[in-house]
Structure formats: C-alpha cells, structure tokens
Amino acid sequence: MFFLSSFCRRSSSFVDTTIINLSPMLSCTPGLARSTARQGSLPRSCCQLLASRPTAATLLGQRLPSAVVEWNTPHKGTGVSRVTRGGPFLAMCCLAHGALGAHAVDSWKLSSPTSLQLAAGAFMLPHPDKALKGGEDWYFIANNSRAVGVADGVGGWAEVGVDAGAYARQLMSHAAEVADQTTAASTSSSGQQPKLSAQDILERAYALTTVRGSSTACVAVLNGDSLAVSNIGDSGLLILRGGSVAFHTPQQQHGFNFPFQIGSADSMSDHPSTAQRFEVSVQPGDLIVLGTDGLWDNCFDEEVASVLKYCCEQRMEVGKMAQVLAHYARHRASDSKFASPFAYAAFTAGYAYMGGKMDDITAVICIVQHPAKI
Numbered sequence: 001m002f003f004l005s006s007f008c009r010r011s012s013s014f015v016d017t018t019i020i021n022l023s024p025m026l027s028c029t030p031g032l033a034r035s036t037a038r039q040g041s042l043p044r045s046c047c048q049l050l051a052s053r054p055t056a057a058t059l060l061g062q063r064l065p066s067a068v069v070e071w072n073t074p075h076k077g078t079g080v081s082r083v084t085r086g087g088p089f090l091a092m093c094c095l096a097h098g099a100l101g102a103h104a105v106d107s108w109k110l111s112s113p114t115s116l117q118l119a120a121g122a123f124m125l126p127h128p129d130k131a132l133k134g135g136e137d138w139y140f141i142a143n144n145s146r147a148v149g150v151a152d153g154v155g156g157w158a159e160v161g162v163d164a165g166a167y168a169r170q171l172m173s174h175a176a177e178v179a180d181q182t183t184a185a186s187t188s189s190s191g192q193q194p195k196l197s198a199q200d201i202l203e204r205a206y207a208l209t210t211v212r213g214s215s216t217a218c219v220a221v222l223n224g225d226s227l228a229v230s231n232i233g234d235s236g237l238l239i240l241r242g243g244s245v246a247f248h249t250p251q252q253q254h255g256f257n258f259p260f261q262i263g264s265a266d267s268m269s270d271h272p273s274t275a276q277r278f279e280v281s282v283q284p285g286d287l288i289v290l291g292t293d294g295l296w297d298n299c300f301d302e303e304v305a306s307v308l309k310y311c312c313e314q315r316m317e318v319g320k321m322a323q324v325l326a327h328y329a330r331h332r333a334s335d336s337k338f339a340s341p342f343a344y345a346a347f348t349a350g351y352a353y354m355g356g357k358m359d360d361i362t363a364v365i366c367i368v369q370h371p372a373k374i
Contacts, residue, residue: 116284118222120148120366121319125294125326127360135360136165137292140176146222147179147196150235150362151215152292154261167213167263174205175219196221198230199277206262206272214263217275218249218290222368227282232275233259236296239280240287243309245301247280256349259293286368287312294361295325297342298332308365322363329363332356 126135136153151168158164178201182194198219216233229237229249236249252260252274263269282288287308289295295304307328311321332338333356346353 116222116225116282117369117371118146118148118288118366119318119369120364121317121322122362122364123319123322123326125330125361127294127358130165130360133163134165135362136168137294137360137362138165138168138172139290139362139364140172140179141364142176142179142183147175147198147201147219148221148288148290148364148366149175149201149217149219150290150292150364151217152233152235152294152360152362153213153215154263157213162212164213166211167209168215168217170211171205171209171215171217171262174208175201178204178208179221195223196228198228199272199275202230202232202262202275203272209264212264212266214261214267214269216259216261216293217272220288220290222282225282227278227280227288229278229280230272230275231278232270232272233261234293234296236291238289238291238301238304239282240289240305240308241283241285243305245305246286247278248301249276249278251296252276256345256351282368284368284370288366288368289325290364290366292360292362294333294357294359295329295363297345297357297359298329298338298340298361299325300341303328303332318365318367322365325363325365326361329361333358333361 120141122139122141124135124137124139126133126137130136136155137150138153139148139150141148149172151172153165153168155164157167179196182196182201198221201221202217202219216235218229218231218233218235218237220227220229220237227239231237231249232252234251234253236251237247238245238249239247254260260270260274261267262272289304289308299307304325307325308321311324316324332340336355338356339354340356342357343353343355
C-alpha cells in the first residue's frame with residue numbers, strides 16, 4: 001500500500017508547449033486563410049472572461065474567492081459571441097489536422113425502447129507520450145442498445161509498472177457486455193426493450209473487472225426521453241440543446257487534481273456506489289457529449305457548444321464531430337498561455353498554474369433523434 005498516494009493522485013507533470021503553429025493547417029483548408037484575416041484567432045480577453053465563469057462547485061453553493069469575476073457580468077454576451085466567431089475557425093484548423101495522432105473513429109446506431117434513438121460516435125486522441133500504447137482512456141457504445149460511457153485510467157499506476165489504461169479498457173468492455181446482455185435477455189423473455197440503469201451497468205462492470213488499476217468513469221443510458229447518468233470522478237457529460245448548455249455533470253474531487261475513482265481491491269479507491277446519479281429529460285436534436293478530463297480540463301462549455309455548432313452546420317457525422325472536438329481540445333492543451341478550465345481550478349485551489357493540460361482526450365458524441373432520421 002506504500003504507493004497508494006502516488007497512483008491515486010493524478011500525475012502533476014504536464015507538458016508546457018508553445019501555441020500550435022496554425023500556418024501549415026491553413027494551407028490544408030480552402031479559404032481558411034481569408035477567414036483568418038477577417039476574424040483572427042480567439043481573443044485572449046475572451047479566454048480570461050471564460051476562465052472567470054463559475055464552476056460546478058459554485059452552482060452547488062460553494063463560495064469562491066471574491067476576486068473571481070462572476071459569469072453574470074455585463075460582458076457575458078460579448079464573450080460568448082467571441083467564442084462563436086473564433087470557435088469555427090479553430091475547429092476547422094483541428095479538422096484539417098485531424099489525421100495526426102488519431103486512435104479511433106467509430107459510429108453506431110443505438111435504439112431506444114420508445115420513439116427516440118441515439119446516433120453515437122467516438123474519438124480518442126492519446127497523450128503524445130502515450131500514443132504508442134494507445135493512451136489510458138477508453139469508451140464504449142453498446143451494440144443494439146442505448147448505453148454509452150467513457151473511462152480514464154489513473155496514470156500513477158505506471159509508476160509501479162502497471163498498465164494505467166488496462167483498467168479503463170476492461171471496465172468499458174464489461175460495461176458494453178452488461179448493457180447488451182441485459183437488453184438481449186429482457187427482449188427475448190418479454191419481447192420489449194428493458195429500462196436500463198446506468199448505475200447497475202457501472203457496478204456490474206466494476207465487479208467483473210479483474211486487472212489492477214483504477215479509473216474515473218461516466219455511463220449514460222437512454223430510456224425513452226429520459227437520460228440516466230452515473231458519473232464518478234472528473235470525466236463527465238454535457239447536454240446541448242439549441243446550441244446552449246442544458247446540463248453538465250459536476251466533478252467529484254477529493255482535492256485538487258485528485259478525483260474520485262473506482263479500482264482494483266489493492267487500490268483502496270472509491271466504491272461505484274459513490275457515483276453521482278442523474279435523470280435528465282432529453283429532446284430530439286439534443287447533443288450529448290461524454291468526455292474524459294482531457295476534454296473538460298481544456299475546453300469551456302461555450303467552446304464545446306461553438307465547435308459542435310460549426311460541425312452541425314457542416315453536416316458532419318457524429319464520429320467526425322468527436323474527432324474535431326478532440327483536436328480542438330488538443331489545440332487548447334498545447335497553449336501554455338491559455339486560461340484553461342484546469343488553470344481556473346488550480347487558481348481556486350490556491351495553486352499558480354497557467355495554460356492547458358496535456359492529456360489523453362476522449363469524446364463521445366450522441367444526437368437524440370427519431371428513428372426515421374437515423
């Protein structure tokens with residue numbers, strides 16, 4: 001147990017790199033150079049404004065330092081409009097750069113027990129230093145079902161010779177199996193699609209996982225027009241409706257950069273019963289975004305909304321949308337002067353940190369649709 005603290009806390013060694021040189025990417029995208037001249041890159045003032053937005057802790061009633069500017073500032077509209085203008089440009093840059101470091105793009109069609117369905121796709125972008133091993137994130141999209149999820153293996157296990165991504169991979173694999181088996185068993189016996197439980201899938205997958213390690217996890221299932229979510233740690237889920245944020249899971253942290261996590265018996269991690277659980281009504285056209293902390297530490301909700309708005313305007317499939325969003329997050333992670341969500345969290349915890357956080361990035365994008373539209 002002597003190494004408990006070393007692997008329970010996430011590694012604090014982050015790669016500080018200079019801002020990505022966009023020039024090579026501009027040549028890959030017709031007309032992009034002209035649009036750049038008109039609108040420029042995302043203004044630094046906008047980044048600072050977004051950094052002052054209240055976090056989930058604020059929404060739950062936690063008081064932050066008085067020096068932090070509240071998000072209901074009169075300049076809120078200006079900040080959002082700047083993100084809207086800057087987001088498509090950066091998203092196009094990431095799209096042009098999309099072939100670099102990619103791990104996987106997947107798309108499936110998932111059925112719902114009533115009139116709504118999910119079209120889902122995913123993309124994983126490993127940390128540059130972990131690309132050869134495939135990174136430490138994983139995800140699942142259950143076949144012929146309505147369950148999706150992401151997991152982020154705790155990197156500290158690598159310090160004791162354990163594959164830090166193995167736990168996340170096995171956990172998500174079992175989650176997909178549990179969801180499919182539950183659906184198949186109930187359908188064959190009753191002829192009807194069952195109501196799925198995100199928490200049950202998480203707990204049963206946890207019980208089946210045998211490798212050493214630990215990870216955060218977020219599992220979501222669609223039951224009719226209701227989305228059930230179980231989230232433990234700092235992975236999470238965002239729902240966009242009409243281009244605006246309708247819901248975002250709060251993070252679970254024992255302390256700064258020390259998220260809740262589930263793991264093997266020798267990890268002394270948290271039990272899956274401690275996961276936060278939510279039931280959220282969804283509508284056709286809603287966008288559901290699941291991501292590991294590599295996404296949420298580097299992108300504010302408004303930026304995610306802006307990038308996905310551009311993707312929808314370009315009529316991209318969900319797998320390509322996930323790819324664009326992941327590369328946008330990597331662009332942010334590479335900017336050592338960006339007042340990122342991670343930098344904001346560090347500030348509220350009393351640490352001096354500036355820039356994005358280089359990490360594995362996994363995004364799962366789902367669109368709520370009627371069957372005829374899939």
